[in-house]
Amino acid sequence: MIDGFLALYLFMLAAFTGHEIISRVPVILHTPLMSGSNFVHGIVLVGAMVALGRADTPLEQVIGFIGVVLGAGNAVGGYVVTERMLQMFKSSGQKKKESA
Amino acid sequence: MQGLVPASVATVAIDFSYLLVAFLFIMGLKAMSSPVTARRGIVVAGVGMLIGTLMSFLYPGMGNFPLMLVAIAVGGGLAWWSGRIVAMTDMPQMIALYNGMGGGAAAAIAAVELLRMASGAEGAAQHGPVVTALAAAGAFIGAVSFSGSLIAFGKLQGLIKRSFRFKGQQFVNLLITAATIGLGAWIVASGHPTMQMVVGFFALALVLGVTMTLPIGGADMPVVISLYNAFTGLAVAFEGFVLENAAMIIAGIVVGSAGTLLTQLMAKAMNRSLANVLFSGFGEGAAVAAEGVTGALKPIEPSDAGVMMAFAQKVIVIPGYGMAVAQAQHKVWELCQLLIDKGVMVRFAIHPVAGRMPGHMNVLLAEAGVPYDLISDLDEINAEFDTADVALVIGANDVVNPVARTDKSSPIYGMPILNADKAKNVLVIKRGQGAGFSGIENHLFYLDNTRMVYGDAQKVAAELIQAVKAAG
Numbered sequence: 001m002i003d004g005f006l007a008l009y010l011f012m013l014a015a016f017t018g019h020e021i022i023s024r025v026p027v028i029l030h031t032p033l034m035s036g037s038n039f040v041h042g043i044v045l046v047g048a049m050v051a052l053g054r055a056d057t058p059l060e061q062v063i064g065f066i067g068v069v070l071g072a073g074n075a076v077g078g079y080v081v082t083e084r085m086l087q088m089f090k091s092s093g094q095k096k097k098e099s100a
Numbered sequence: 101m102q103g104l105v106p107a108s109v110a111t112v113a114i115d116f117s118y119l120l121v122a123f124l125f126i127m128g129l130k131a132m133s134s135p136v137t138a139r140r141g142i143v144v145a146g147v148g149m150l151i152g153t154l155m156s157f158l159y160p161g162m163g164n165f166p167l168m169l170v171a172i173a174v175g176g177g178l179a180w181w182s183g184r185i186v187a188m189t190d191m192p193q194m195i196a197l198y199n200g201m202g203g204g205a206a207a208a209i210a211a212v213e214l215l216r217m218a219s220g221a222e223g224a225a226q227h228g229p230v231v232t233a234l235a236a237a238g239a240f241i242g243a244v245s246f247s248g249s250l251i252a253f254g255k256l257q258g259l260i261k262r263s264f265r266f267k268g269q270q271f272v273n274l275l276i277t278a279a280t281i282g283l284g285a286w287i288v289a290s291g292h293p294t295m296q297m298v299v300g301f302f303a304l305a306l307v308l309g310v311t312m313t314l315p316i317g318g319a320d321m322p323v324v325i326s327l328y329n330a331f332t333g334l335a336v337a338f339e340g341f342v343l344e345n346a347a348m349i350i351a352g353i354v355v356g357s358a359g360t361l362l363t364q365l366m367a368k369a370m371n372r373s374l375a376n377v378l379f380s381g382f383g384e385g386a387a388v389a390a391e392g393v394t395g396a397l398k399p400i401e402p403s404d405a406g407v408m409m410a411f412a413q414k415v416i417v418i419p420g421y422g423m424a425v426a427q428a429q430h431k432v433w434e435l436c437q438l439l440i441d442k443g444v445m446v447r448f449a450i451h452p453v454a455g456r457m458p459g460h461m462n463v464l465l466a467e468a469g470v471p472y473d474l475i476s477d478l479d480e481i482n483a484e485f486d487t488a489d490v491a492l493v494i495g496a497n498d499v500v501n502p503v504a505r506t507d508k509s510s511p512i513y514g515m516p517i518l519n520a521d522k523a524k525n526v527l528v529i530k531r532g533q534g535a536g537f538s539g540i541e542n543h544l545f546y547l548d549n550t551r552m553v554y555g556d557a558q559k560v561a562a563e564l565i566q567a568v569k570a571a572g
Contacts, residue, residue, distance in 0.1 A: 007341060007349070014337075014350045017126060018357030025133050027452050027477035030459030034362060035195055036132045036142055037355040038329050040125050042149060042198075044205040044336045044352075045172075046156040047343050051212040052171065053162025057219065060212050061164060065171050067208025070246075072175030074202035074332075075153075079146050080183030081194055086132075086139045088188075088466035091473050 032089070035082040042075030107160035117155035118347035124148030125351050129358070135472050152347055175201075188467040189424045192325060192457035193256035199329050200249025203242040206335035207302065210239030213342055214287065214298045229288055231342055236284040238338030240305050245331040247309030252324055255313075256456055264314040270379050273311055280304040312378065319421075319498070321456045323366045323377045330359025362458060369452035369478075371504075371515035400551035402560055405527050406567020412489035412525075414445040416481065418518055419461050420454050422495015422531060423557050429468040431561035432494060436470070438568050448474055449481040449518050451499035482519050491523035493544075495530070495557050501542045512540060526550040529560045 022033055048071040052064030105113075125148050131141030153172075157165070179198065186194045213235050217227065227235065254260040283301045287293040316324055333355030340348025367374045409415055417436065423429060436446045448470060454461045465475060476484075485491060493500055500520040503510040520526055521544050528545055530552060544550060553560050 010346070010349055011337070011353055014353035015357040018129075018354035019361055021126065021129050021354070022133060022358045022361060027450055027459060028462045028472055028475055029133060029135060029138065030362065030365075030452070031191075031457065031463050032132050032138050032142075032459070033129075033358070034326055034329055034458050035191075036129060036138075036145065037333065037358050038195055038199050038202070039142065039149070040129060040145055040351050041202050041329075041333045041336045041355045043121065043125070043152055043347055044202050044209070044332075044339070045149075046152050047209045047336070047339050047345055047348050048205045049153070049156045049168055049172075050159055050162065050343055050345070051209045052164050052168055053159060054216075055164060055212055057215075060215055061167060063208050063211045063215070064164070065167055067205045067212070068168055068171035069175035070201040070208065071205035072172045073179040074198050074205060075149055075179075076176040077179030077183045077194065077198035077201070079142065079149070080180055081186065081191060081198070082142045083139075083146075084183070085188070085191065085463050085466070086142055088463070088469075089135050089138060089472055090466070090469075091135070092471040094471070 028089075032082060032086055035078065035085060039075065039078030039082050042071065042078050045071030045075045047071070105158055110158040110160050114155050114158060115346070117151050118345065121148045121152040121347040122350040124151070125347075126354065129354065187427075188464055189427055190257070191463060192321060192455070192460060193253045195457060196249045196252040196256065196325050196328070199325070199332050200246045200253065203245030203249060203328065203332040203335055206242035206332065206339045207239050207246055207305075209339045209343065210235045210242065211298070211302060214239070214293060214301075215295070218293050218295050218298055227342070229291070232291070233284075233288045234338045235342045236287055236301070238335040238342070239302065240280060240284060241331050241338070242335030243302055243305035244309040244312065245328045245335060247306040248313040248324075248331075249309075249328050251310055251313035252316075252321060252328070255316075255318065256321060260314075269311070269315060273308065273379075276304060276308045276311060280308060316378070318456060319453070320370075320377050322453050322458045322460070323363060323370070323374065325457050326359055326362040326366055327374070327378075330356050330363055333357075333359055366453055366458055369516060371512070395546040395548065397545055397552050398550065400527070400553055402553055402555075402563035403567040403570070405551065405553050406564045407571050408525060408527070409439060409444070409490050409492070409564070410442060410568045410571035412439075412444055414447070414484075414488045415439060415490045415492060416485060416488045416520075416523065417446065417448045418491060418493045418496050418500060418520055419448065419450070419465070420494065420496025420499065421456065421460075422497075422529070424455055424460065424464055424495070426495065426531075426557035426559075428494065428557035428561050429464040431558050431565065433465070433468040433470050435561050435565050435568065438565060442568070446474065447476055447481060447484065449520075450475055450477055451496070451518055452478060454496060454499055478516055478518060485519045485522035488523040489525060491520040491526045493520055493526065493528045493530075494561075497530075497542055498540065500544050501540060503540070503543050506543075510540060520544060521547055521550075524549060527553060529553045529555070529557050531556060
């Protein structure tokens with residue numbers, strides 16, 4: 001599906017996308033950005049699932065199992081803390097609306 | 101082994117779902133770059149993650165489903181629980197921990213792939229040298245990120261109290277790096293790695309993460325955490341290539357490049373190169389900086405400080421790690437609300453590297469309920485100190501030290517700082533008389549217009565509240 005030069009193009013375009021999305025972010029959003037991107041690489045979970053799914057020997061199964069545990073932790077933990085932090089960010093206007 | 105649905109159907113469905121996943125991740129991250137849409141952004145990305153995970157069960161030729169479900173329940177459950185209960189002040193170490201888990205997962209994927217090559221199992225994909233090299237590179241970076249993040253977690257959590265430094269440490273790290281890369285190259289070149297080679301490779305990479313992180317001090321943690329975040333992203337992308345998984349490649353590279361940019365921002369805010377943060381302990385050779393301090397530290401009672409603020413027109417608050425340690429953010433905001441009710445203009449000034457992770461102070465202030473439009477970063481606020489009656493420094497030190505502007509011999513010379521010294525009056529809430537993290541005397545504290553309020557930030561803030569109330 002993905003081979004050779006096509007993969008290099010994918011690498012390059014994705015790198016530019018990442019750079020473009022977050023250049024010129026204000027300091028106030030550094031944490032959501034970092035925590036959110038921390039969550040996004042939790043997609044490693046699907047890779048770990050495939051690795052465990054294909055594992056044959058007990059050793060491979062143990063390592064694959066650890067991989068899925070860690071990957072699920074990354075994805076779920078990253079989501080929970082990012083969501084918790086983001087729901088706290090409010091402007092003066094939003095606060096007035098809430099208290100009204 | 102038979103998959104859950106026919107292979108041809110499953111492959112097409114999975115490919116389409118991963119395309120959708122990549123799209124949702126990018127849209128989600130994009131939304132996270134504005135405070136108005138950020139909350140929606142994480143939900144969008146979360147939907148992507150859910151779709152990707154569910155569809156991956158359909159992969160052709162997979163087994164071990166019970167194990168998989170148990171693993172997801174265990175990892176996800178523990179992370180859910182810990183993520184819900186963690187205090188906002190402890191957020192940096194939790195993010196480091198989750199990030200390390202991702203790196204570990206990437207390394208585990210590589211381990212399984214390399215072990216399958218080693219065992220020469222029937223039906224095991226015999227990867228070419230390029231793919232093997234990517235697997236090994238991802239394993240290396242992922243393992244370093246894993247053990248390094250665990251050490252960062254230990255340090256931030258206070259489990260590891262001191263920084264371990266010895267002469268020739270950089271040389272030892274270099275040696276371990278070279279050995280790891282050498283072993284990795286051997287694995288790639290051999291095409292059929294032995295079990296010993298694979299085990300040795302991972303052991304070395306894990307040790308490197310530990311020895312690399314141990315000497316790095318607390319104030320450098322914003323740089324380290326975002327660096328390891330970028331590392332994990334890269335490792336995930338490399339393993340994505342090995343598994344021919346487009347969602348992993350795109351998400352990993354996007355995070356890798358975003359994390360690299362953030363790391364550079366952090367390093368720049370400290371006026372240090374990344375290499376300098378990683379490879380040289382801070383504070384060494386800083387002893388000379390105590391010279392040239394004139395004047396004395398002038399303490400002030402909280403009651404007097406409160407009156408000073410109550411009759412000010414404009415107060416700029418500069419929080420630092422000390423506020424996080426004292427959990428003072430709620431009291432500080434209570435104080436500021438009182439001042440605002442009295443007609444005082446209150447602003448918060450945040451230095452990019454204040455605290456222990458990028459944006460740490462913003463999170464704490466948001467937790468206390470401070471609206472984000474009152475919070476300004478360095479470039480916005482620095483011109484305003486001239487017009488401020490009071491600059492209130494709470495547990496911040498090096499980021500307001502004027503020697504960064506004036507003293508070329510100082511180790512922090514050139515670091516962008518908040519110009520608190522330009523305010524008419526400076527109040528500094530500080531636990532004791534010691535120097536900051538870097539061990540550099542802070543000339544701000546000795547200025548004629550500076551007064552020191554000693555004590556725990558939370559306690560002092562409570563006393564200031566009483567004083568402001570009493571001032572009518």
